[in-house]
Amino acid sequence: MKKIILIPDSFKGTMSSQEICAIMGEQIRKHLPDAEIVSIPVADGGEGSVDAFLTAMGGEKVELTVSGPYGEPVRAFYGRLPNETAIVEMAAAAGLPLVGDNKQADRTTTFGVGQLMAHAVRNGAKKLIVGLGGSATNDGGTGAAAALGVRFLNQAGEAFVPVGATLKDIARIDPAGLLPEIGIAEVVTMCDIDNPLCGPQGAAAVFGPQKGADPAMVARLDAGLAHLADIARRDLGREIRDLPGAGAAGGMGGGMVAFFGSSLEMGIEAVLNQVSFDQLAADADLVLSGEGKIDSQSLRGKVVIGVARRTRRLNVPLIAVVGDIGDRIESAYEEGVSAIFSINRVAVPFSEARHRAQSDLALTVDNLFRLFQGMKGRI
Numbered sequence: 361m362k363k364i365i366l367i368p369d370s371f372k373g374t375m376s377s378q379e380i381c382a383i384m385g386e387q388i389r390k391h392l393p394d395a396e397i398v399s400i401p402v403a404d405g406g407e408g409s410v411d412a413f414l415t416a417m418g419g420e421k422v423e424l425t426v427s428g429p430y431g432e433p434v435r436a437f438y439g440r441l442p443n444e445t446a447i448v449e450m451a452a453a454a455g456l457p458l459v460g461d462n463k464q465a466d467r468t469t470t471f472g473v474g475q476l477m478a479h480a481v482r483n484g485a486k487k488l489i490v491g492l493g494g495s496a497t498n499d500g501g502t503g504a505a506a507a508l509g510v511r512f513l514n515q516a517g518e519a520f521v522p523v524g525a526t527l528k529d530i531a532r533i534d535p536a537g538l539l540p541e542i543g544i545a546e547v548v549t550m551c552d553i554d555n556p557l558c559g560p561q562g563a564a565a566v567f568g569p570q571k572g573a574d575p576a577m578v579a580r581l582d583a584g585l586a587h588l589a590d591i592a593r594r595d596l597g598r599e600i601r602d603l604p605g606a607g608a609a610g611g612m613g614g615g616m617v618a619f620f621g622s623s624l625e626m627g628i629e630a631v632l633n634q635v636s637f638d639q640l641a642a643d644a645d646l647v648l649s650g651e652g653k654i655d656s657q658s659l660r661g662k663v664v665i666g667v668a669r670r671t672r673r674l675n676v677p678l679i680a681v682v683g684d685i686g687d688r689i690e691s692a693y694e695e696g697v698s699a700i701f702s703i704n705r706v707a708v709p710f711s712e713a714r715h716r717a718q719s720d721l722a723l724t725v726d727n728l729f730r731l732f733q734g735m736k737g738r739i
Contacts, residue, residue: 361392361395361645361646361732362394362395362396362645363395363396363397363398363643363644363645364388364392364395364396364397364398364644364645364646364647364648365397365398365400365640365641365644365646365647365648366380366381366384366385366397366398366399366400366647366648367399367400367402367637367647367648367649367663367667368380368381368384368401368402368648368649368650368651368663368681369402369628369649369650369651369652369662369663369664370402370408370651370652371650371651371652371683371717372652373652373710373714374652374683374714374717374718375717375718375721376401376408377401377402377403377408377412378401378411378412378415379718380650380721381399381400381401382399383718383721383722383725384648384681384721384725385397385399386722387722387725387726387729388725388729390726390729391726391729391730391732391733392729398640398644399415399416400416400631400635400637400640401415401416402627402628402631402663403447403491403550403627403630403631405449405490405491405492405493405550405551405552405627405630406449406451406491406492406493406494407449407451407455407457407493407494408449409447409449409491409493409550409627410437410438410439410447410448410449410452410491411439412631413439413441413447413489413631413634414439414441414447416631416635417441417442417443417634417635418441418442419439419440419441419442420439420440421437421438421439421440422437422438422439422440422479422480422483423435423436423437424436424437424475424476424479426453426471426472426473426475426476427453427469427471427472427475427507428453428454428458428472429453429454429455429458429459429468429469429472429496429497430459430462430467430468430469431469431471434453434458434472436452436453436472436476437452437476438452438476438479438480440480440483440485441634443487444484444485444486444487445485445486445487445488445489445634446477446480446481446485446487446488446489447489447491448473448476448477448480448488448489448490448491449491449493450470450473450490450491450492450493450494450495450504450609450612451491451493451494451495452473452476453470453472453473453475453476454468454469454470454472454473454495454496454497454503455494455495455496456494456495456496456570456571457494458496459496463496463571463572464572465496465497465498465524465564465568465571465572465573465577465581465610466498466523466524466525466573466577466580466581467523467524467525468496468497468498468499468523468524468571468610469497469499469503469521469523470495470497470499470501470502470503470504470609470610470612470615471503471504471506471507471521472503472507473490473501473503473504473507473612474503474504474505474506474507474508475507477490477504477507477508477542478507478508478539478541478542481539481541481542481545482539482541485545486544486545486546487545487546487547487548488542488545488546488547488548489548489549489550489630489634490547490548490549490550490616490622491549491550491627492549492550492551492608492609492612492613492616493550493552493608493609495571495609495610495612496571496610497524497571497609497610497612498524498563498564498567498568498571498573498581498584498585498610498611499522499523499524499527499610499611499612499615500522500527500557500563500584500585500588500610500611500612500614500615501609501611501612501613501614501615501616501618501619502521502522502523502527502530502588502615503521503522503523504612504615504619505615505619505620506521506522508538508539508542508619508620509535509537509538509539509542510533510534510535510537510538510619511533511534511535511536511537512530512532512533512534513530513531513532513533513534514529514530514531515529515531517531522588524564524580524581524584524610525580525581525584526584527581527584527585527587527588528580528583528584528587530587530588530591531591532591532595533591533592533595533596534595535595535596535619538619542620547616547620547621547622547623548622548623548625548630549605549608549613549616549617549622549623549624549625550625550626550627550630551605551608551609551613551624551625551626551627552608552626552627552662553605553607553608553613554604554605555567555604555605555606555607555608556601556602556603556604556606556607557585557586557588557589557600557601557602557603557606557607557611557613557614558582558583558585558586558589558601558607558611559582559602561607562582562585562607562611563581563582563585563606563607563608563609563610563611564578564579564581564582564585564610564611565578565582566607567607567610568581568582568610571610585611585614586601588611588614588615589601589614592614592618596618596619598617598618598621600614600615600617600618601614603617603624604624605624606624608624626666627663628662628663628666628667629666632666632667632670637667637670638670638673638674641670641671641674641676642674642676644674644676645676645677646676646677646678646679647667647671647676647677647678647679648678648679648680648681648725649663649664649667649668649678649679649680649681650663650664650680650681650682650683651663651664651680651682651683652682652683652684653682653683653684653685653686654680654682654684654685654686654689654692654700655685655686655687655688655689656686656687656688656689658686658689658692659689659691659692659695664678664680664682664692664697665692665695665696665697668680668692668695668696668697669695669696670696671696672695672696673696677698678696678697678698679697679698679699679700679701679728680692680697680699680700680701681701681703681721681724681725681728682700682701682702682703683702683703683704683710683713683717684702684704684710685700685702701724701728702724703717703720703721703723703724704720705720705723705724
């Protein structure tokens, strides 16, 4: 083998994507010291996405002070890639860790996320990739829009910055003041869920409780998002109520579409497109991917399956090295996965396996390449 691509997701609670690439690469080098190994740490839009993109593509992390979830100043960051692209994690300015135990989904704002976006485009970014994940907010992205110049007016004609509790007070949306640089930039939103904006499967109903919302607050938040959808359709001409993915990050998925004309992409698709995966993998001999557990949920387009669909078209074999293997995953092979191996070598529960994950991963990859070397020229 002359070229091997490593593109694993993180194993949640045990290893980051970067760690997994490093461990895999070290073991492969023992057997194939001259092979070209291309590591592509995977970002899913949540915490760690900026670091993953910077590791894969180079660039720099830009730090600045912005408004936090409750309007307090916080130090946040985004990534600047070499190709005039900026990577923004909304969690850096509006994430659950920033609120601690003070979870009030009806009071938090995405204003700081908009400030990160504004700084990026004012400093030369022609493309923005915004990762949605781990948010403490339920404002439909109105805070971010306000930071970028969109005005929200109440019945008295007064401008205000809505939060979850005050979405119902929006009487009109005025996009005339939108920052020109954001208006001409390409905006891509990484979104790994397909929940609509509101309703039983919407942002408030499904994710509100983990942000501190009780049933009464969930109902109010859901009504506010429904109202936002109605006003956005009337004033902006964009329909977001039932849009798959609109419910991501407290409705920010819908807001990104309504206010900035963003596309919504599965996280793995955004990564594959940004790193030009098809060109990188066209002459590869093998691709190694993986995730913490491959199961029926993985088949909806998470990392392993997202990569496998590309490698299948390229006729490049893909092996998935995973923490655990669930039931009913046979269709993964139809999607392009060549083989699946679990690193759980001693068949112990996750609570025990997580402490030995690094060594088990190393031994599993070592074992695979011992097999490849032993079978060389035989099949």
